[in-house]
Amino acid sequence: MSPILFxxxxxxxxxxxxxxxxxxxxxxxxxxxxxxxxxxxxxxESALGIPTALKxxxxxxxxxxxxxxxxxPPAMPLTLLQKRWMKALLSDPHIKLFGISCEGLDGxxxxxxxxxxxxxxxxxxxxxxxxxxYISRFRRILTAIKEKRLVDIxxxxxxxxxxxxxxxxxxxxxxxxxxxxxxxATAEHKxxxxxxxxxxxxxxxxxxxxxxxxPKLQTYSLVIELTDERNALxxxxxxxxxxxxxxxxxxxxxxxxxxxxxxxxxxxxLIRVLSFGPxxxxxxxxxxxxxxxxxxxKQQHCDCLNARPGM
Numbered sequence: 001m002s003p004i005l006f007x008x009x010x011x012x013x014x015x016x017x018x019x020x021x022x023x024x025x026x027x028x029x030x031x032x033x034x035x036x037x038x039x040x041x042x043x044x045e046s047a048l049g050i051p052t053a054l055k056x057x058x059x060x061x062x063x064x065x066x067x068x069x070x071x072x073p074p075a076m077p078l079t080l081l082q083k084r085w086m087k088a089l090l091s092d093p094h095i096k097l098f099g100i101s102c103e104g105l106d107g108x109x110x111x112x113x114x115x116x117x118x119x120x121x122x123x124x125x126x127x128x129x130x131x132x133x134y135i136s137r138f139r140r141i142l143t144a145i146k147e148k149r150l151v152d153i154x155x156x157x158x159x160x161x162x163x164x165x166x167x168x169x170x171x172x173x174x175x176x177x178x179x180x181x182x183x184x185a186t187a188e189h190k191x192x193x194x195x196x197x198x199x200x201x202x203x204x205x206x207x208x209x210x211x212x213x214x215p216k217l218q219t220y221s222l223v224i225e226l227t228d229e230r231n232a233l234x235x236x237x238x239x240x241x242x243x244x245x246x247x248x249x250x251x252x253x254x255x256x257x258x259x260x261x262x263x264x265x266x267x268x269x270l271i272r273v274l275s276f277g278p279x280x281x282x283x284x285x286x287x288x289x290x291x292x293x294x295x296x297x298k299q300q301h302c303d304c305l306n307a308r309p310g311m
């Protein structure tokens with residue numbers, strides 16, 4: 001099977017040309033509108049090449065008076081391979097949370113199923129994404145965020161205690177390592193981080209009478225030195241792509257990377273750093289270095305207990 005799932009006719013240039021032709025078919029295309037469509041939907045250099053190709057007759061799609069010989073607005077039906085790709089994406093329980101319809105894909109076999117993936121770097125106690133009550137609570141929170149409405153939330157605290165409070169929800173975060181969503185909200189002049197899996201009840205209330213202050217999350221800095229062997233730099237940019245960072249080249253294959261993260265992500269970040277082995281050395285802060293030592297000592301102790309005599 002070809003690795004290119006989407007044909008080039010669904011690329012940027014073809015989509016821009018299709019939008020231009022649609023306006024031309026409706027006799028609403030002007031020079032100004034032509035450049036607006038190209039600017040909004042094309043690349044930066046598109047404004048240089050596409051108008052000339054269209055108006056100059058190179059593509060034979062527009063006449064000098066910005067009319068078109070095309071009789072009907074262009075349509076771009078999906079191929080079977082593209083439908084199978086979309087069906088596979090929509091079968092992901094994370095995407096199902098957002099209530100995206102599979103209408104039009106009835107009877108289409110997904111290109112792959114979720115059991116085709118094995119996650120070796122993810123915890124096994126992720127959120128219950130296919131639980132109806134969880135989905136309902138997720139969508140209510142999402143609605144409240146979009147409509148800027150208050151929410152009355154009850155949830156189980158870390159040690160089993162129940163908590164209920166009215167919050168202003170700001171946004172949702174997803175941790176790929178934990179496989180969990182969490183809500184960032186404010187209430188009583190404080191910032192709250194609530195795991196959605198612990199929430200037991202969500203009631204959407206009216207809009208806030210006054211605009212609350214935005215959340216203030218305390219961030220920490222982690223400084224690492226990376227040796228670029230076995231594509232370590234490329235992998236680091238991918239692993240830490242969700243974090244604010246500064247990268248400085250120290251020598252031919254050595255880099256200093258400063259990462260800024262939230263305290264709640266510290267365990268996940270620790271695991272990601274350790275996954276690079278000797279390619280990454282943490283230089284500060286001392287507290288994070290101590291966490292690495294503790295983790296390695298604990299791992300060494302577990303390995304000794306699991307080792308069998310004679311092996």
